Amino acid sequence: MKSLNIGLIGTGYMGKCHALAWNAVAAVFGDVPRPRLTVLAEASQDLAERKARELGFARATGDWRSLVADPEVDVVSITTPNAFHPDMAIAALEAGKHVWCEKPMATRLFDAERMLAAARASGRVAALGYNYIQNPVMRLIRRLLDEGQIGEVNHVRVEMDEDFMADPEELFYWKSEASSGHGALDDFAVHPLSLLWTLVGGVRRVCGHMAKPYADRPVQGGGRRAVETYDIATVLMELESGVSGLLAVNRSAWGRKGRIAVQIFGSKGTIVYDQERMNEVQLYTADGGKETQGFRTILASPHHPPYDKFIPAPGHGLGFNDLKVIECRELIRRIEGDAAHLITFEEGILIERTVDAMARSAHEGRWVEV
Amino acid sequence: MKSLNIGLIGTGYMGKCHALAWNAVAAVFGDVPRPRLTVLAEASQDLAERKARELGFARATGDWRSLVADPEVDVVSITTPNAFHPDMAIAALEAGKHVWCEKPMATRLFDAERMLAAARASGRVAALGYNYIQNPVMRLIRRLLDEGQIGEVNHVRVEMDEDFMADPEELFYWKSEASSGHGALDDFAVHPLSLLWTLVGGVRRVCGHMAKPYADRPVQGGGRRAVETYDIATVLMELESGVSGLLAVNRSAWGRKGRIAVQIFGSKGTIVYDQERMNEVQLYTADGGKETQGFRTILASPHHPPYDKFIPAPGHGLGFNDLKVIECRELIRRIEGDAAHLITFEEGILIERTVDAMARSAHEGRWVEV
Amino acid sequence: MKSLNIGLIGTGYMGKCHALAWNAVAAVFGDVPRPRLTVLAEASQDLAERKARELGFARATGDWRSLVADPEVDVVSITTPNAFHPDMAIAALEAGKHVWCEKPMATRLFDAERMLAAARASGRVAALGYNYIQNPVMRLIRRLLDEGQIGEVNHVRVEMDEDFMADPEELFYWKSEASSGHGALDDFAVHPLSLLWTLVGGVRRVCGHMAKPYADRPVQGGGRRAVETYDIATVLMELESGVSGLLAVNRSAWGRKGRIAVQIFGSKGTIVYDQERMNEVQLYTADGGKETQGFRTILASPHHPPYDKFIPAPGHGLGFNDLKVIECRELIRRIEGDAAHLITFEEGILIERTVDAMARSAHEGRWVEV
Amino acid sequence: MKSLNIGLIGTGYMGKCHALAWNAVAAVFGDVPRPRLTVLAEASQDLAERKARELGFARATGDWRSLVADPEVDVVSITTPNAFHPDMAIAALEAGKHVWCEKPMATRLFDAERMLAAARASGRVAALGYNYIQNPVMRLIRRLLDEGQIGEVNHVRVEMDEDFMADPEELFYWKSEASSGHGALDDFAVHPLSLLWTLVGGVRRVCGHMAKPYADRPVQGGGRRAVETYDIATVLMELESGVSGLLAVNRSAWGRKGRIAVQIFGSKGTIVYDQERMNEVQLYTADGGKETQGFRTILASPHHPPYDKFIPAPGHGLGFNDLKVIECRELIRRIEGDAAHLITFEEGILIERTVDAMARSAHEGRWVEV
Structure with missing residues (x-):
């Protein structure tokens, strides 16, 4: 090499x-x-x-x-x-x-x-650069799904929320201009979709809605300008697998800093994840005695590769930047001609088409095929 | 009296x-x-x-x-x-x-x-008997909204999930028969809607989707019977106030026991609540220094009437049955001719109409006015 | 009857x-x-x-x-x-x-x-009236211990904290007078000890320390009066079983409202409990694949009698007052001559003697046998 | 430079x-x-x-x-x-x-x-290499203390727990030999003490206790060998400032992976931290309306330098390895002759002397001056 x-x-x-x-x-x-x-x-x-x-x-x-x-x-x-x-x-x-x-x-x-x-x-x-899929905890989720630990998946919900557009008195800037795109859908939806893509597959049909929390924003020098983009979007989905899905994104969600909340429901259990606690995954399985069933909090550890390449001790925590290092390793693997866990342009275009369908659906007020 | x-x-x-x-x-x-x-x-x-x-x-x-x-x-x-x-x-x-x-x-x-x-x-x-609205913590939320502590509400999400229909191998019973209604919508949606009703008002338009996690279930004596109801439903909403809303209900959600998760986003803050921790409310307000902002967990206490009628000490916790006692007190108040915090048939019918619109919308695959 | x-x-x-x-x-x-x-x-x-x-x-x-x-x-x-x-x-x-x-x-x-x-x-x-031992979740813990689910217990920590004495500017009242007792030890320690007593048995030796967060408090009409009691106490313990234990109580702990935090460590697992979330218990067991081990949150449910006598649905939550109803039932059982889960004067005296030993130990600055 | x-x-x-x-x-x-x-x-x-x-x-x-x-x-x-x-x-x-x-x-x-x-x-x-003190969240705590946000500190508790020695059937290895030191005290106590040192100062007197959860362990080839070190230690402390303190360490604590739990109580509020969620700090302050007081969860963000040097977005999370990068920067600063946030041999020796006093105290069963 x-x-x-x-x-x-x-x-x-x-x-x-x-x-x-x-x-x-x-x-x-x-x-x-x-x-x-x-x-x-x-x-x-x-x-x-x-x-x-x-x-x-x-x-x-x-x-x-x-x-x-x-x-x-x-x-x-x-x-x-x-x-x-x-x-x-x-x-x-x-x-x-x-x-x-x-x-x-x-x-x-x-x-x-x-x-x-x-x-x-x-x-x-x-x-x-879909780095969130590189989280060792995300790979654990994929593995749990592959092993059937929660059975057949039948429902999925994903939320992504931050608050950098939450202050109505912040000056109008390009993110509120129509030329920047639809709004939260462009900004955020690709992330949850990248997770869905790698965990449960693609999206077949969508029905979306977009909302503007604030009609206008102040402009430098005085006065206000009408906001042209939608900081909130909600979408009903049918996945390729037939599974029912839900997506909600909000870039004006006070208090949410890097939330990507995933709930995957299956016939034998449930998996829950929140990016704000990126070293944890919640797993519920319907086995064992009913009196001791509960969501367990699994802390990222060397048992979840490639966490072990960073730290030999469990529960010590990776950071956001570490995910890019993992992505970089996968990229090199692919360049070497090996299989790699990576979203390339081939898969990325499917995510872009899905976002496009969501926005069209919201504008037209009806279900749209991806 | x-x-x-x-x-x-x-x-x-x-x-x-x-x-x-x-x-x-x-x-x-x-x-x-x-x-x-x-x-x-x-x-x-x-x-x-x-x-x-x-x-x-x-x-x-x-x-x-x-x-x-x-x-x-x-x-x-x-x-x-x-x-x-x-x-x-x-x-x-x-x-x-x-x-x-x-x-x-x-x-x-x-x-x-x-x-x-x-x-x-x-x-x-x-x-x-909409007892969840009687939670002292729910009254606190209403008070926070009235005081403008999170500013103007601009987005609402509500989920209600339990797992009593989660086991695909449980015998077919009447809740899977069409005669029992639509499924999760009837069973659950009225609860979140009762909370929305008292917190942020009614619903104007809806676009729903319903799903069956399991196509059939075993019947006593052998064989399987097709499930006729929908254990999962997701709904886009526009509230009377124009606010964007989202509802998701799932009665086959493994691990969820009494979850009613509410997220209310406003122009100055956010309120989060989960019925499984019914003595807590999360409040984020965008004031004070940015380095100390965060969601605060408020524990139910005598400062949240009528908690004080049950226990004089904070953080000791009310239970589910206590909410019915509060409701009972409100009922007596109303019978005495006083104002009371109660959902009567007058308001209840609006909730029923909303659920009906959600189900029609799901069947017809389009937005429906309530 | x-x-x-x-x-x-x-x-x-x-x-x-x-x-x-x-x-x-x-x-x-x-x-x-x-x-x-x-x-x-x-x-x-x-x-x-x-x-x-x-x-x-x-x-x-x-x-x-x-x-x-x-x-x-x-x-x-x-x-x-x-x-x-x-x-x-x-x-x-x-x-x-x-x-x-x-x-x-x-x-x-x-x-x-x-x-x-x-x-x-x-x-x-x-x-x-040691009502905390009546919590169905506490009985679950006892059952888990009896079944050996966390193996042999080898270490126990208990904390009890509230904040009703936390404000240094609240007027001096009888709880700060020496005649009321030692302070937090009297007020609080009996509760954690009642839990220890029913879960892991009695205490053999103790070494305590007591502290006054505030030297004096204002008195009505002006001036300040020296505080005579100790709002904070910490104690090293050796249990009858030889197990190492730790107790900490603080009635001037801002933000703690009804915290009784219990950690029980065993050779095969760990149990964690907090009275502020009295319908939950955390259980970690060292079995199954290492990649899915984690603390699980068990919600109180009808599988934890006598929760079922109050509510037939899981996760809906008992309240503080419900524990006294259970205690009342146990009392009646005992009056009827049946075995009951109850701390009588026979066991209560052991708790009182333990608290007494803790206070003596703190005053004398040395280990004391109970 | x-x-x-x-x-x-x-x-x-x-x-x-x-x-x-x-x-x-x-x-x-x-x-x-x-x-x-x-x-x-x-x-x-x-x-x-x-x-x-x-x-x-x-x-x-x-x-x-x-x-x-x-x-x-x-x-x-x-x-x-x-x-x-x-x-x-x-x-x-x-x-x-x-x-x-x-x-x-x-x-x-x-x-x-x-x-x-x-x-x-x-x-x-x-x-x-006391890297935990470099956490931006730890610096925030220090800043909150300096600003008096929780008033005068009056009580401190610190726990450090992991589970790498928790399995009684793991083979005897050098960490169980007396030549390796006392046990958990050497292994762990220095970390919590480094945090205490930078947050609330040094320790004046201690009274410790040490325990062996397992009397012996299997040896390669058969048979068992007596364990010579103490995997559990608990210590009462009086800090230099007169503040009451408590330390507990356990390296056989099933389920704990990298827990360092800190509770700092003051006359106006409380700060709580857990290393397993190293991007969060809990702050309670006794101001504002009593009905909205609660512990707030502050997520690490660019408002907590030098988090901003790693990521410009809040809530995205640093990892364990990032702390060493910060420490490295501080070291370079000190080499350049500037003030730096660093524990040198001058301060480190105080930590070592404190651990030594704790072990002596445990062996002698009495309070010992550091």
């Missing part, structure tokens, strides 16, 4: 997260060559150079196209705002690079489809 | 609960004359006599019509299976009795409307 | 609780004759009469001695302040009555020993 | 944790030069070379003395078993290196004192 040369575009929230993952993956897993942090692109040469120093990249550029064209680069991490993903990902794939692009793929379904076409044409790995 | 003479029909789950409430209400509140437990009706004279002895009633009858006609009786508690409610309630009202009838009103909307008509014609108090 | 005639002395916190229990026990359990609420004693005739009306007693007296001497009375409930217990209990026993006395027995060990002597001499039932 | 050259001795649990921290610190904080991972020492040259490749170190050695003597090395990370700490730390300090040594300092107080003397003589930074 050769050492990969990495190019990183963007150094915001997710850019730093990618950089930390590329820095850590070899030391954590101990079975891959250390990636070479080759080149970093930012909006300007100055910023790029400063960030390259901080994040450990050898070279810097203010022009992402030069990074994408760089013959030394094997993999391109794309962590810019969503609107930039299509151009960057397509260019990188056309240049023969593997791509690790943050989710969602694009702001318009049309662009996501173009990205998928480019990935197929290139034959390269085109992976998406 | 004169002492009321009580007639009780039925001594099952709720019959006993009523009896305990009539036994306790004077001692708990100390401000009402002790009700006289006058006559109890059951299916047979023998059973009625045994139960009258146990529950402290002076007389017993195997014929509910004689109880309803009894000139001594002031109030009739109706706690029989739902299908019997209309005949009994109407007869009691026509005989000039006050009625305290368990919810829901009836198995068919048509009958519930007849009951309402009888109540209006009689001029008597016709109350329904 | 004949119907018992009840005399109640005191109508405060616990007096009302006794009255509610005597009112409810027959209806809840359905297998005992309804007790006759014969006579109630309070400090004055007026108050006694008002309370008798409220609580359903036939007669009233301002003189407890006449109640105790009343030939009609079979059982005397004693719910007055602790200092009055000895005289009342001894008089009642000498008059041939059964006694149901609130805990602790007395404010001085000497008096408690006198009470025990009177009980022995009388041959009557002399029971103490 | 120049880039530091790092030497790492040991690559077990904590060795890997140090390596990950040295790898990540520059990228996470963005304000320090990237450390150079210069040389790694392990038990053999082969192992050292393999680990150096994995963890990103330039050179490898099978001889820790050569690492300590290496003129290029600025800082030596010591992560070997505790018994090796004294020789390595003293040698490194004598060679003029800064030392970052895992806790506890040594297995014998005598050795710890020698280490302190060496640190003083060298004038170098000699820091200990």
Whole structure:
């Protein structure tokens, strides 16, 4: 296995997260060559150079196209705002690079489809940054489902809530503009759908509703501007498997900080998870004496790989950034040609189409096939 | 205030609960004359006599019509299976009795409307047994909303889940027959709706979905029979206030025993409640320093009347049966002509209509006005 | 079985609780004759009469001695302040009555020993109001221990915390006077010890420490007075069984309302309980696959008798007052000559001696044998 | 600020944790030069070379003395078993290196004192790996205390429990030998004491008790061997401030995986923390209306620095390994001559002396001054 040369575009929230993952993956897993942090692109040469120093990249550029064209680069991490993903990902794939692009793929379904076409044409790995699926606890849930520990799944509920849009007096900014998309559906729904996708499969039909908690917001300099996006969405679903599902997302949910609440009901038990306590899973199984049945809280531990690669002791806790390190390891695995637990453009497009169907359904007030 | 003479029909789950409430209400509140437990009706004279002895009633009858006609009786508690409610309630009202009838009103909307008509014609108090609204913690929530502690409400989610239908190998019984109604909607939805009704008002439009977790169930003697009711239902709602709402009910939810989970989102905070921890409410308010904001767990206490009538110490906990004692006190208040916190047939019919609209919506696959 | 005639002395916190229990026990359990609420004693005739009306007693007296001497009375409930217990209990026993006395027995060990002597001499039932042991969940814990579900117990920790003395600016009152006893030890320790007693047995040796969170408190009219009691106590214990134990009590613990936190560690598992969530018990057992081990939350249910006598549905929750109804049933059982789950003066004296040893140990700064 | 050259001795649990921290610190904080991972020492040259490749170190050695003597090395990370700490730390300090040594300092107080003397003589930074104090949530607690949010602290309880010694049928190994120390006290107590030290100060007097849950354990090849160490310890404490304290540690506590439960009681409120939910702190303050008081759950967020250096979004969660990255940043700060939040040998020795006093107290059955 050769050492990969990495190019990183963007150094915001997710850019730093990618950089930390590329820095850590070899030391954590101990079975891959250390990636070479080759080149970093930012909006300007100055910023790029400063960030390259901080994040450990050898070279810097203010022009992402030069990074994408760089013959030394094997993999391109794309962590810019969503609107930039299509151009960057397509260019990188056309240049023969593997791509690790943050989710969602694009702001318009049309662009996501173009990205998928480019990935197929290139034959390269085109992976998406759905990090929540990498949680060892999420893998435990998948394993419990595969083993039939809760029997046949018959109902699923997923909620995702945060409160960064909860204050009605915060200034109007681009997230309230129609050009940014539908609102909470774009922002959030892809995450719960990525979990559903890996746990219980795809969605067949949806019936959605979207709501605006606040009609308008103040603008700098005075006055108020009408809000154009929907910070709340609720969706009835029928999954491919026929299972009944429910999705609720709210980015104006005071007090919720990183909640992704999953409830999976089966014929023999129930599984409950909340991302705000990402090192725990609740499992109820209908076996043993009735007087001792109850939801058990399972703490993440070395018995839930690859937790063991981070910490040999149970219950000590992984963090949000650790999930990206696991994702990075899976990406390398896929690049090596091995099976990997990863959402690529092939699966990602299904998530994007589902979100698109949800939004159409909400606008048209009726059930829509995905 | 004169002492009321009580007639009780039925001594099952709720019959006993009523009896305990009539036994306790004077001692708990100390401000009402002790009700006289006058006559109890059951299916047979023998059973009625045994139960009258146990529950402290002076007389017993195997014929509910004689109880309803009894000139001594002031109030009739109706706690029989739902299908019997209309005949009994109407007869009691026509005989000039006050009625305290368990919810829901009836198995068919048509009958519930007849009951309402009888109540209006009689001029008597016709109350329904929506005991969850009597929780002191629920009154606290109402007070917090009234005070604007979470600002303007903009989104509501309610779930109600139990697991008494969760075992697919339990024998087919009447709850799986179409004649019993729609399924979870009838059984459960009225409870969350009673909470919504008292906390945030009525429902304007709904779009529902119903699902059968199990296609069939074993029958005594062998073979299996197709299930005709829906143990799972999910509903999108628009409230009268314009607020976006979500309802999910599941009576095959392994591990859930008495869950009624309420989430109320507002412009300044959030309130969360779960009936399985009925002495707690979670409150998040967006004030004070950001570094110390968080959901606070408020334990029921004498500061939440009428908890103080039961226990002078905080955090010691009321139980499910105590809620019926509070309801009983409210009923007496209403009979005395005072304002009371109670769902009567006038409000109950709105809940029944809402459930009916939800079921129609699910069958027709479209939004329906209530 | 004949119907018992009840005399109640005191109508405060616990007096009302006794009255509610005597009112409810027959209806809840359905297998005992309804007790006759014969006579109630309070400090004055007026108050006694008002309370008798409220609580359903036939007669009233301002003189407890006449109640105790009343030939009609079979059982005397004693719910007055602790200092009055000895005289009342001894008089009642000498008059041939059964006694149901609130805990602790007395404010001085000497008096408690006198009470025990009177009980022995009388041959009557002399029971103490240790209601927490009556929780169906507590019986479940006892059953789990008996079944060896957590193996051999090897360590126990118990905490009891409330906050009614937490405010340093509340006026000095009798609980801060030395004449009231040691402080938190008297007030609280008997409760955890009653649980330990029924779950894991008695205490052999103790080493205690007591602390005053506040040196003085304001007095009415100005100035401050030195606090003489200890609101905090911590104790190392060796149980009769040789097991290592720990006790901590704090009546100035802000935010704790009715916390009695129990942790029982065994060779195969652990049991955790908190009175503030009195309908739950946490159980961890070291069996099954390591990847699914976790503390399970068992909700109180009809599988935990006598919960079923109150509610036929699981997870709906008993309240604090319900525990006294169970205790009342046990008392009647004992009066009938049957085995009962009850702490009588025989066992209660052991608890009092243990508390006494703890206080001595704290004063002397050394280990003391109980 | 120049880039530091790092030497790492040991690559077990904590060795890997140090390596990950040295790898990540520059990228996470963005304000320090990237450390150079210069040389790694392990038990053999082969192992050292393999680990150096994995963890990103330039050179490898099978001889820790050569690492300590290496003129290029600025800082030596010591992560070997505790018994090796004294020789390595003293040698490194004598060679003029800064030392970052895992806790506890040594297995014998005598050795710890020698280490302190060496640190003083060298004038170098000699820091200990008490990572739990680095949790942003722990800093929040400290800040809350400093601001007086819970008033004057008057009582503290700390528990630390894990279950790696809980199985009585696990083979006897060195942790049960007397030569390894006292048992849980050595293993665990230093952690809670490090938290107490930084939050509420040092300990003045102690009275301890130690217990063996299992008398013997099986040995390889058959038979059983008597256990010589104490897996359970409980300690009464008086802090320097006069505050009453309690410590309990148990390494045979089934179900506890990484529990460090802290309760700090004050005159205006209470703070509660559990390491198993390391991204949460519970705060109760006795202000505002009594009807809305309750423990609030504060989720770690960018408002709790340096959480913001890892993730810009609240509630997303740090992990155990992130704490070591923060510690690493503090160490660098101290090396630069700045104030830093760090337990050095100067403070560490106080913790070691306290543990020593606890063990003596337990053996002698009496209170002991630290």
